[in-house]
Amino acid sequence: MNIGEIARRAGVSRSTVSYALSGKRSVSEETRRRVQQVIDELGYRPNASARALANGRTNTIGLVFPPAGNHYTGMQLDFIGSVVEAAAAHDYDVLLSPSGADSDRSFQRLLAERRVDGAILMEIRLQDDRVDHLGEENFPAVCIGRTAQPEGSWWVGLDHTALTAACVSHLADLGHRRIAFVNRPEHLLRAGYESAHRGLDGFTEAAAERGLTVRTYRCGDDAPAGQECLERILREDPDTTALVTLNEAALGGLYRGLAMAGRQIPRDFSVTGVVAGRWAETVTPPLTAADVPAEQLGRLAVELLVERIGHPDAAPRHHLLTPPISLRASTGPAPGRR
Amino acid sequence: MNIGEIARRAGVSRSTVSYALSGKRSVSEETRRRVQQVIDELGYRPNASARALANGRTNTIGLVFPPAGNHYTGMQLDFIGSVVEAAAAHDYDVLLSPSGADSDRSFQRLLAERRVDGAILMEIRLQDDRVDHLGEENFPAVCIGRTAQPEGSWWVGLDHTALTAACVSHLADLGHRRIAFVNRPEHLLRAGYESAHRGLDGFTEAAAERGLTVRTYRCGDDAPAGQECLERILREDPDTTALVTLNEAALGGLYRGLAMAGRQIPRDFSVTGVVAGRWAETVTPPLTAADVPAEQLGRLAVELLVERIGHPDAAPRHHLLTPPISLRASTGPAPGRR
DNA sequence: CCGAGATGTCGAACCGGTTCGAAGAATGCG
DNA sequence: CGCATTCTTCGAACCGGTTCGACATCTCGG
Numbered sequence: 001m002n003i004g005e006i007a008r009r010a011g012v013s014r015s016t017v018s019y020a021l022s023g024k025r026s027v028s029e030e031t032r033r034r035v036q037q038v039i040d041e042l043g044y045r046p047n048a049s050a051r052a053l054a055n056g057r058t059n060t061i062g063l064v065f066p067p068a069g070n071h072y073t074g075m076q077l078d079f080i081g082s083v084v085e086a087a088a089a090h091d092y093d094v095l096l097s098p099s100g101a102d103s104d105r106s107f108q109r110l111l112a113e114r115r116v117d118g119a120i121l122m123e124i125r126l127q128d129d130r131v132d133h134l135g136e137e138n139f140p141a142v143c144i145g146r147t148a149q150p151e152g153s154w155w156v157g158l159d160h161t162a163l164t165a166a167c168v169s170h171l172a173d174l175g176h177r178r179i180a181f182v183n184r185p186e187h188l189l190r191a192g193y194e195s196a197h198r199g200l201d202g203f204t205e206a207a208a209e210r211g212l213t214v215r216t217y218r219c220g221d222d223a224p225a226g227q228e229c230l231e232r233i234l235r236e237d238p239d240t241t242a243l244v245t246l247n248e249a250a251l252g253g254l255y256r257g258l259a260m261a262g263r264q265i266p267r268d269f270s271v272t273g274v275v276a277g278r279w280a281e282t283v284t285p286p287l288t289a290a291d292v293p294a295e296q297l298g299r300l301a302v303e304l305l306v307e308r309i310g311h312p313d314a315a316p317r318h319h320l321l322t323p324p325i326s327l328r329a330s331t332g333p334a335p336g337r338r
Numbered sequence: 339m340n341i342g343e344i345a346r347r348a349g350v351s352r353s354t355v356s357y358a359l360s361g362k363r364s365v366s367e368e369t370r371r372r373v374q375q376v377i378d379e380l381g382y383r384p385n386a387s388a389r390a391l392a393n394g395r396t397n398t399i400g401l402v403f404p405p406a407g408n409h410y411t412g413m414q415l416d417f418i419g420s421v422v423e424a425a426a427a428h429d430y431d432v433l434l435s436p437s438g439a440d441s442d443r444s445f446q447r448l449l450a451e452r453r454v455d456g457a458i459l460m461e462i463r464l465q466d467d468r469v470d471h472l473g474e475e476n477f478p479a480v481c482i483g484r485t486a487q488p489e490g491s492w493w494v495g496l497d498h499t500a501l502t503a504a505c506v507s508h509l510a511d512l513g514h515r516r517i518a519f520v521n522r523p524e525h526l527l528r529a530g531y532e533s534a535h536r537g538l539d540g541f542t543e544a545a546a547e548r549g550l551t552v553r554t555y556r557c558g559d560d561a562p563a564g565q566e567c568l569e570r571i572l573r574e575d576p577d578t579t580a581l582v583t584l585n586e587a588a589l590g591g592l593y594r595g596l597a598m599a600g601r602q603i604p605r606d607f608s609v610t611g612v613v614a615g616r617w618a619e620t621v622t623p624p625l626t627a628a629d630v631p632a633e634q635l636g637r638l639a640v641e642l643l644v645e646r647i648g649h650p651d652a653a654p655r656h657h658l659l660t661p662p663i664s665l666r667a668s669t670g671p672a673p674g675r676r
Numbered sequence: 677c678c679g680a681g682a683t684g685t686c687g688a689a690c691c692g693g694t695t696c697g698a699a700g701a702a703t704g705c706g
Numbered sequence: 707c708g709c710a711t712t713c714t715t716c717g718a719a720c721c722g723g724t725t726c727g728a729c730a731t732c733t734c735g736g
């Protein structure tokens with residue numbers, strides 16, 4: 001059931017079958033029909049490895065995603081799904097590569113063994129050797145997020161600085177003067193995670209501009225950590241009336257902490273942050289948040305990557321998204337005001 | 339930078355390089371060292387396509403997962419992560435294949451084009467033509483869940499019948515007499531989703547055995563649908579005091595509905611179901627639930643698949659898991675009792 | 677000292693496609 | 707009618723590995 005078999009049954013040469021399928025040279029209408037008929041009868045499909053070997057393209061893209069040690073967030077899930085779908089629309093398959101402790105091994109596999117035509121990198125760091133490395137080799141890659149010097153590279157990302165700043169403004173406009181910031185965990189900050197750092201910057205600057213009193217926290221990626229973090233916030237400054245968070249996985253815990261402390265949202269305390277819309281609606285009251293457009297990010301990343309694969313020398317492109325804040329029910333006027 | 343180049347620089351033939359790497363024939367210690375040195379200097383890694391073509395194995399497994407139209411659940415995310423990790427441990431890569439509207443196209447690609455050595459199928463249906471099809475071809479596959487006639491196939495799954503029955507018993511022991519069941523959406527039931535059907539069966543049988551009054555509902559996979567569903571439950575039988583759910587994505591909405599109706603969990607109303615542990619802890623109060631061991635399921639699936647790939651004629655194996663119910667804080671004695 | 681067996685290496689064939697150059701047939705034009 | 711052009715098809719080479727059979731060399735026992 002290979003191309004030779006098809007050729008034999010159709011009474012033509014292997015190359016003719018190949019041309020009949022690819023259309024790269026003209027083939028008589030009659031021959032084409034005969035070949036097609038044999039193919040349909042046998043249900044033949046060309047072997048992907050052989051094809052990849054011959055023309056140097058695998059029609060596969062690599063998705064380098066965080067290891068399970070990090071707790072996954074809903075946003076990441078939506079993102080992966082949309083990448084796979086967008087890739088399928090462009091006739092690409094998606095190969096997953098966990099970037100982790102032995103990131104080298106898995107990552108090298110993808111590139112050096114030429115398993116993929118290009119890669120999408122999640123969880124970018126401000127200083128990211130993976131990006132540097134890919135840049136040197138001019139390997140087609142698109143980052144989700146941007147490094148400290150993103151000039152030469154292709155990326156799509158959120159403007160976390162602007163988003164957290166918008167959250168601060170929103171709260172300040174409601175009269176809140178003492179606000180906490182709940183970031184991702186310590187180790188991700190130390191590793192230089194882009195979103196955590198830029199989000200923190202945006203928060204800090206906007207708060208300074210508005211003259212607010214703030215405290216910033218790092219919080220583990222799960223509900224118990226969120227609860228604990230909230231307890232700390234109220235302990236260290238009981239007059240805090242609002243918080244901004246980037247930590248989707250801790251959100252449920254933050255809510256729980258507030259409930260246990262007897263603070264009602266949004267009457268006594270406002271909560272907002274950067275969270276994918278679908279997940280912002282799972283908490284009660286639904287979270288007012290900058291909705292992470294995970295689906296759009298995935299689609300754009302694939303489109304950029306496909307373009308880059310097709311035009312290896314094209315100038316770098318990128319998309320910086322700044323989704324608006326969706327007003328739901330978790331923020332309100334500061335207590336004692338209005 | 340191919341094997342011929344290595345051979346030339348090391349002053350040996352291509353086959354010798356191959357044997358030096360694979361160890362399938364003896365190579366003198368000195369030659370091996372020289373070859374290895376050249377390889378290290380050049381950072382050579384054998385081309386995956388060429389290797390796959392030559393020995394007929396891609397070292398890749400396919401993960402057939404639900405299309406984005408279905409809303410993903412946290413459990414699925416954890417599962418995918420653990421599959422990727424377990425696969426990496428066995429030196430396999432993971433190729434994602436969305437099974438959806440054009441499932442044929444993507445699915446056929448995987449198999450007929452020999453992109454993968456085996457496949458893991460998520461979201462099994464009681465009657466599943468994908469499974470039948472793979473069975474006929476004796477293609478190495480492992481199902482997550484079991485079909486109506488699972489005898490000939492390899493699978494790992496949860497005993498949803500036993501799990502929902504256990505939930506019912508738990509509630510009955512607490513004195514609840516009127517219980518609702520919140521299932522997955524209508525269209526998934528019509529499609530024959532295994533977990534939805536078996537879960538429903540287990541619930542119904544256990545309730546009948548205990549002589550309980552029950553109602554069953556189908557609920558969309560998101561928070562607003564959950565909220566709406568809960569409103570319906572209380573409207574159609576205001577004396578309902580507990581519910582069992584399989585619908586992780588609707589959980590937040592169910593909780594919200596209860597809060598809006600002024601029913602306090604667990605004082606006025608108990609909630610339980612089958613939900614991955616990490617996600618059961620995001621709601622307040624934390625959900626008493628049969629914890630879906632997503633990580634274990636992924637690991638076991640990969641192990642079975644790797645074994646099956648290695649031994650094409652081995653007898654079918656499977657794992658049926660029945661995780662215990664983790665007592666958290668969402669269930670309590672029926673109101674008016676003790 | 678000779679033959680058997682083990683050891684190390686090589687060339688060639690093969691996996692299943694794609695693509696190039698060339699050749700034969702058909703067609704068009706002067 | 708002859709020559710140039712186009713259309714159609716074929717064979718061969720190639721992509722980059724693996725593997726088989728053969729051959730040369732070395733080792734050891736009788």
